[in-house]
Amino acid sequence: MATRTPTVSYSLNRATVVWTGLLNGDDGAAFEGFDWADASVQFTGTFGTGGTVNVSGSNDGTNYVLLTDPQGNAITKTSAAVEQISEGTKYFKPVVTAGDGTTSLTVTMYARRNR
8 A cells, every 4th residue: 555646746726646557555645625615536447356445535634434435425436537626625646446457547637726
């Protein structure tokens, strides 16, 4: 299990955060997004057999919970998808909870500044 550092780029009042090379058991280093009003997340890559990834959030940076989409469903994916994130937590991170030796995912979060 490894913690993958994201690449973050900013353009005007927007941020794009990309975690790459997420393998089974990996998580992403948390992105501090306390100033971001709207965020969506995209999942791409090779899921492999049983590959599962989710997005977790925290306000204290220690206790993470699954975040949800606007319909109240936990953002847990087993195939490529894009979801809006309902909660505006201070920290966001992806977590790969299952997969096989071929699992290699990219999670891209796009957020708009709250100003």
